[in-house]
Amino acid sequence: MNRVAPIVQNADTGVGSILLWGVLPYVVLAVVIGGTVWRYRYDQFGWTTRSSQLYESRILRIASPLFHFGILAVLAGHIMGLFIPASWTAAVGMTEGMYHFMALSIGTIAGIGTLVGIVLLVWRRRTTGPVFMATTKNDKFMYVMLLAALLTGLATTVISVLDHSVADYRQTVSPWFRSIWIFQPDVAAMAAAGPSFKLHALWAMALFAIWPFTRLVHAFTAPVHYLFRPYIVYRSRDTGSSSHHHSSGHRGWEPVGTQDRARGATRAPSPRRRAGRR
Amino acid sequence: MRVMAQVAMVMALDKCIGCHTCSVTCKQAWTNRAGTEYVWFNNVETRPGQGYPRRYEDQEKWKGGWELNRRGNLKLKAGGRWAKLFGLFASPVQPELNDYYEPWTYDYENLITAPAGTDFPVARPKSLITGEDMKIEWSANWDDNLGGTAQLGHLDPVVEKVRRESEDKITFEFEQTFAFYLPRICEHCLNPSCMASCPSGAIYKRAEDGIVLVDQDRCRGWRQCITGCPYKKMYYNHKSGKAEKCTFCYPRIEVGIPTVCAETCVGRLRYIGIVLYDADRVTEAAATPDEQDLYEAQLDIMLDPHDPDVVAAARAEGIPEDWLDAARRSPVHILAKELRVALPLHPEYRTMPMVWYVPPLSPVVDLLKDQGHDGEDASTLFGAIDALRIPVEYLAELFTAGDTGTIREVLGKLAAMRSYMRDIALGEDPDEGIAEAVGMTGAEIRKMYRLMAIAKYEERYVIPSAHLEEAHNLEEIGCSLDVDGGPGMGQTGVFGEASGRPMPVATENFNALQARQRGEDPTGNEGLAGRVNLLNWDGRGNPQGLFPPDSGPRNGTN
Numbered sequence: 001m002n003r004v005a006p007i008v009q010n011a012d013t014g015v016g017s018i019l020l021w022g023v024l025p026y027v028v029l030a031v032v033i034g035g036t037v038w039r040y041r042y043d044q045f046g047w048t049t050r051s052s053q054l055y056e057s058r059i060l061r062i063a064s065p066l067f068h069f070g071i072l073a074v075l076a077g078h079i080m081g082l083f084i085p086a087s088w089t090a091a092v093g094m095t096e097g098m099y100h101f102m103a104l105s106i107g108t109i110a111g112i113g114t115l116v117g118i119v120l121l122v123w124r125r126r127t128t129g130p131v132f133m134a135t136t137k138n139d140k141f142m143y144v145m146l147l148a149a150l151l152t153g154l155a156t157t158v159i160s161v162l163d164h165s166v167a168d169y170r171q172t173v174s175p176w177f178r179s180i181w182i183f184q185p186d187v188a189a190m191a192a193a194g195p196s197f198k199l200h201a202l203w204a205m206a207l208f209a210i211w212p213f214t215r216l217v218h219a220f221t222a223p224v225h226y227l228f229r230p231y232i233v234y235r236s237r238d239t240g241s242s243s244h245h246h247s248s249g250h251r252g253w254e255p256v257g258t259q260d261r262a263r264g265a266t267r268a269p270s271p272r273r274r275a276g277r278r
Numbered sequence: 279m280r281v282m283a284q285v286a287m288v289m290a291l292d293k294c295i296g297c298h299t300c301s302v303t304c305k306q307a308w309t310n311r312a313g314t315e316y317v318w319f320n321n322v323e324t325r326p327g328q329g330y331p332r333r334y335e336d337q338e339k340w341k342g343g344w345e346l347n348r349r350g351n352l353k354l355k356a357g358g359r360w361a362k363l364f365g366l367f368a369s370p371v372q373p374e375l376n377d378y379y380e381p382w383t384y385d386y387e388n389l390i391t392a393p394a395g396t397d398f399p400v401a402r403p404k405s406l407i408t409g410e411d412m413k414i415e416w417s418a419n420w421d422d423n424l425g426g427t428a429q430l431g432h433l434d435p436v437v438e439k440v441r442r443e444s445e446d447k448i449t450f451e452f453e454q455t456f457a458f459y460l461p462r463i464c465e466h467c468l469n470p471s472c473m474a475s476c477p478s479g480a481i482y483k484r485a486e487d488g489i490v491l492v493d494q495d496r497c498r499g500w501r502q503c504i505t506g507c508p509y510k511k512m513y514y515n516h517k518s519g520k521a522e523k524c525t526f527c528y529p530r531i532e533v534g535i536p537t538v539c540a541e542t543c544v545g546r547l548r549y550i551g552i553v554l555y556d557a558d559r560v561t562e563a564a565a566t567p568d569e570q571d572l573y574e575a576q577l578d579i580m581l582d583p584h585d586p587d588v589v590a591a592a593r594a595e596g597i598p599e600d601w602l603d604a605a606r607r608s609p610v611h612i613l614a615k616e617l618r619v620a621l622p623l624h625p626e627y628r629t630m631p632m633v634w635y636v637p638p639l640s641p642v643v644d645l646l647k648d649q650g651h652d653g654e655d656a657s658t659l660f661g662a663i664d665a666l667r668i669p670v671e672y673l674a675e676l677f678t679a680g681d682t683g684t685i686r687e688v689l690g691k692l693a694a695m696r697s698y699m700r701d702i703a704l705g706e707d708p709d710e711g712i713a714e715a716v717g718m719t720g721a722e723i724r725k726m727y728r729l730m731a732i733a734k735y736e737e738r739y740v741i742p743s744a745h746l747e748e749a750h751n752l753e754e755i756g757c758s759l760d761v762d763g764g765p766g767m768g769q770t771g772v773f774g775e776a777s778g779r780p781m782p783v784a785t786e787n788f789n790a791l792q793a794r795q796r797g798e799d800p801t802g803n804e805g806l807a808g809r810v811n812l813l814n815w816d817g818r819g820n821p822q823g824l825f826p827p828d829s830g831p832r833n834g835t836n
Contacts, residue, residue, distance in 0.1 A: 044495035044496070045495055045518070045520075047495075048498050048499035048518070048519035049499040049500065050499060051501055051514070052516070053369055054374060054375050054514050055374075057368065057372065064368045067367075068366075068367040130408050133408065134516065134517075221478070221498050223477030223479075226476075226477040227359050227360070227363070232560075233473055233479055235482040235483070236485030236486065
């Protein structure tokens with residue numbers, strides 16, 4: 001199968017398409033891999049879920065599992081849809097109709113669960129004082145990107161259900177996605193996809209690009225090895241030290257009453273402002 | 279047999295006056311940072327009381343520690359590995375801030391910046407969490423016997439249990455209220471359930487000294503350890519998003535000095551020493567079917583450092599000679615294993631805790647005296663143990679999983695020691711019958727008296743220092759203290775102490791500092807050719823060039 005040919009010969013693939021679907025994915029991949037390696041080596045101390053359960057757990061107890069299990073189901077759905085070619089599912093006797101019914105029903109449930117979860121979480125974050133105060137600019141930016149990626153994804157589903165003229169993603173997005181991993185990007189396939197798919201793909205790439213630099217990194221250290229490790233951990237001279245010595249040593253602990261807690265407490269009206277009030 | 283060494287502690291509760299010095303010095307040393315405002319690695323609870331966090335002993339609610347499954351194997355009470363992973367996204371029974379307390383400070387600035395007026399300015403309490411004004415409603419020892427025991431004592435989970443079992447034997451009428459203090463640190467367990475709960479494997483037990491630490495670089499904030507620890511001595515730093523815990527002051531222990539809590543204890547009730555144990559039998563001992571046999575099982579895996587077989591096995595494991603020597607002199611080994619007067623806290627959690635307690639006897643002597651008896655007479659004293667103001671049942675729930683027999687034995691020994699030693703103090707012949715009545719010999723009683731009443735610093739703290747040849751291994755195996763603002767930030771640069779780049783906490787640094795201070799050239803001025811860097815002079819020694827040359831013997835000056 002010659003995958004280089006369409007890029008060169010197909011008249012539909014202009015420079016814009018090549019940049020978006022032929023170059024950008026590799027830039028994003030480089031950023032994700034490079035960024036993750038960098039963060040792993042230099043910021044182990046900052047690599048955490050930054051859980052806010054200590055402040056509030058009533059809403060979190062419902063919203064967080066809803067979001068996380070939802071997003072895991074969405075991830076599984078994406079792997080199914082993007083990695084498995086239509087010919088394979090056809091080969092095991094699954095008709096196009098059956099496939100799409102399954103993908104749509106399960107996908108919609110998972111997608112809505114995820115959306116409800118994240119909306120609840122964002123609402124909790126905004127309305128619970130301590131949680132909002134522990135929210136950094138980085139977090140806010142990340143939430144916008146994550147929410148937008150989710151919304152564009154749900155939009156693609158809605159649009160392709162309502163508008164049957166949209167090209168099937170299994171003929172456009174999926175072949176392009178698979179072609180990325182063999183370093184022969186099928187730009188033409190993606191260029192032929194509907195605009196909603198393109199928007200979602202672009203947004204997803206943006207999300208991946210910021211991934212290593214946000215709290216989302218905690219997903220990369222999902223503790224699957226917990227299932228296999230012994231319960232009691234001894235560390236002795238022979239097993240060596242952790243990655244501690246690679247870390248920069250500049251992330252760390254701060255005195256009580258630091259800037260982000262200063263509202264009211266230490267940022268009492270300055271003498272000058274007091275004088276002005278009198 | 280796999281011999282391992284463990285640094286352990288004994289606290290003699292009779293001597294605790296509840297002054298909280300240990301808590302305060304510990305907090306100053308370790309948790310005076312953003313994110314740990316509510317954290318007390320060491321806290322002192324008034325018992326009966328709810329403790330900190332409130333009602334932490336109610337394991338039906340908090341699911342801490344281990345239990346046995348139907349096949350008799352150990353299982354985390356909060357659920358196995360799969361249950362933990364499924365509970366990752368919202369830790370099922372993690373205490374909230376309100377279960378500890380909302381930390382606060384006061385707006386002291388207002389006291390000096392408030393405009394002149396008719397009212398006195400006040401320093402209003404401000405939450406350290408939200409920064410807003412707050413109403414102070416609870417803190418780490420709010421149900422103190424001076425403040426709340428009479429009203430809140432019935433909320434103590436142990437009281438609830440004893441009441442259920444002994445049909446309201448414990449009353450809380452004020453004049454009959456009993457109280458004692460229970461200082462608590464991390465138990466540095468042999469079978470820690472926090473460690474078993476950690477999905478990341480960031481919590482580890484140091485093979486050299488058994489201290490349980492959290493690798494701050496590997497912790498990912500899944501916070502399962504907080505549920506896992508039945509003593510609730512794992513804390514979530516809400517600023518860094520990492521778990522933190524009592525470190526047994528390992529930078530101090532490594533150089534042979536006691537923990538901050540022990541060093542500053544005004545009652546001198548803490549003892550630190552080494553115990554040797556058989557690491558191969560820990561799981562088996564922790565899985566002992568009957569909860570009341572756990573204490574015995576725990577003593578059983580603690581090895582006798584005088585036994586030649588144990589010594590040989592310890593040497594084979596590479597335990598240094600001075601550690602073996604320290605194990606033989608260990609006050610913890612003597613009090614817990616030889617004399618059997620120190621008991622583990624809540625052995626029924628099956629974590630094999632390594633902080634031991636000598637239960638309190640003290641009110642009984644005063645009580646007898648008040649009633650007109652001779653408070654130190656053996657026959658009266660033995661008889662009065664069951665009439666203790668602190669019910670034996672209550673102590674049993676804390677220290678022996680409800681086995682009152684063991685508590686009676688220990689209190690009997692404490693009472694016997696008083697009577698036996700009184701005779702000696704009065705110049706009479708000691709009555710060996712008193713010792714025999716509690717299954718001891720006179721020599722043992724004198725040994726116990728020596729250790730509990732007059733032991734000096736070197737006897738209370740028998741801590742072998744970490745070996746220099748091993749120091750590079752112990753040094754900072756992951757628990758990063760030497761970060762900016764961290765408690766381990768010790769620095770010595772060209773501008774004297776506290777200048778230059780951060781220096782890790784390690785044996786070498788301590789020894790270098792000590793050598794510098796005690797050495798020939800304490801200020802390091804040899805290279806300055808007659809000049810003195812005053813910034814480096816710490817007042818010790820007599821740096822060359824600082825004072826005029828000593829021109830022979832003079833009077834009055836020097």
